[in-house]
Amino acid sequence: MFDKEAVQLGIAPIGWTNDDMPELGGEITFEQCISEMALAGFTGTEIGNKYPKDSNELKKALKLRGLQIASAWFSSYLTTKPYEETEKEFIKHRDFLHEMGAEVIVISEQGKSIQGEMDTPLFSSKPIFSDKEWSDLADGLNKLGELAVQKGMKLVYHHHMGTGVQTSTEIDRLMKATEEELVYLLFDTGHLYFSGDDPLYILEKYLERIKHVHLKDVRDHIADRVRKENWSFLEAVKHGVFTVPGDGGYDFSPVFDILSQSGYQGWLLVEAEQDPMKANPLEHALIARKYLRDKAGL
Numbered sequence: 001m002f003d004k005e006a007v008q009l010g011i012a013p014i015g016w017t018n019d020d021m022p023e024l025g026g027e028i029t030f031e032q033c034i035s036e037m038a039l040a041g042f043t044g045t046e047i048g049n050k051y052p053k054d055s056n057e058l059k060k061a062l063k064l065r066g067l068q069i070a071s072a073w074f075s076s077y078l079t080t081k082p083y084e085e086t087e088k089e090f091i092k093h094r095d096f097l098h099e100m101g102a103e104v105i106v107i108s109e110q111g112k113s114i115q116g117e118m119d120t121p122l123f124s125s126k127p128i129f130s131d132k133e134w135s136d137l138a139d140g141l142n143k144l145g146e147l148a149v150q151k152g153m154k155l156v157y158h159h160h161m162g163t164g165v166q167t168s169t170e171i172d173r174l175m176k177a178t179e180e181e182l183v184y185l186l187f188d189t190g191h192l193y194f195s196g197d198d199p200l201y202i203l204e205k206y207l208e209r210i211k212h213v214h215l216k217d218v219r220d221h222i223a224d225r226v227r228k229e230n231w232s233f234l235e236a237v238k239h240g241v242f243t244v245p246g247d248g249g250y251d252f253s254p255v256f257d258i259l260s261q262s263g264y265q266g267w268l269l270v271e272a273e274q275d276p277m278k279a280n281p282l283e284h285a286l287i288a289r290k291y292l293r294d295k296a297g298l
């Protein structure tokens with residue numbers, strides 16, 4: 001059983017409006033998005049591209065609906081740009097999240113990433129970092145982790161399809177190369193399962209370092225087509241490879257058991273980017289909320 005006081009349930013806006021493909025959900029307003037999150041029974045969200053940039057305006061809109069900011073994605077370019085460039089942007093991002101009351105900062109290395117490329121086949125073209133790139137990445141993350149600690153926050157690394165940190169082996173290398181008190185892990189079920197890795201291996205091995213969780217499910221028949229037909233990450237998303245927990249092929253029961261038994265504290269954030277014209281966002285938010293109630297007792 002989860003400690004209901006220690007765990008908070010959130011949902012990401014990318015089921016309503018997509019950050020990587022703004023045409024998906026382009027007609028859906030920020031207000032509709034956050035109102036439906038609250039209506040479905042969630043109390044938190046991450047930040048999407050339609051959210052107000054002004055912290056007071058954002059706070060007011062969220063407060064009206066009983067929502068909090070759990071975190072927000074930050075793209076680092078530690079393998080391809082001078083460290084100082086990433087640091088400058090990171091400090092602005094950190095300070096905004098701190099102002100919004102978030103405790104974790106999601107980071108993902110986008111140097112050499114193919115996740116935003118519509119025509120680059122996902123499985124055959126993912127980047128593989130050189131030894132130099134691994135050390136630049138680890139050194140940079142340690143420094144950014146220190147900057148997070150200065151504000152009492154935690155840096156959580158998001159392993160991601162189509163990036164240099166996608167597979168279990170790559171996550172192992174990153175975790176080994178970084179300081180455990182500075183760089184934590186974001187556990188995203190959907191990315192590991194889609195990659196063909198066992199999410200439970202990562203969950204059990206890094207339980208102590210996992211400080212943020214994305215609950216994303218996968219439609220197996222679409223994932224099979226992505227491999228066979230050499231689709232890109234964005235094509236996969238457009239075709240509906242991701243969906244909410246309870247609607248795809250992954251059984252979250254062991255994930256919930258392991259997390260609850262370990263006394264996990266923090267956010268469980270449902271995240272399923274898909275085309276809102278094909279998958280009604282409110283309907284899917286409700287499916288996820290029911291699944292969490294039935295399977296996790298939350």
Ligand SMILES: O=C1C[C@@H](O)[C@H](O)[C@@H](O)C1=O
Pocket residue numbers: 014019020073115158188191214271273
């Ligand atoms: O956490 C995430 C943020 C998105 O923008 C990203 O593309 C998605 O796949 C994800 O897991």
Ligand SMILES: [Co+2]
Pocket residue numbers: 158188214216271
């Ligand atoms: Co995610």
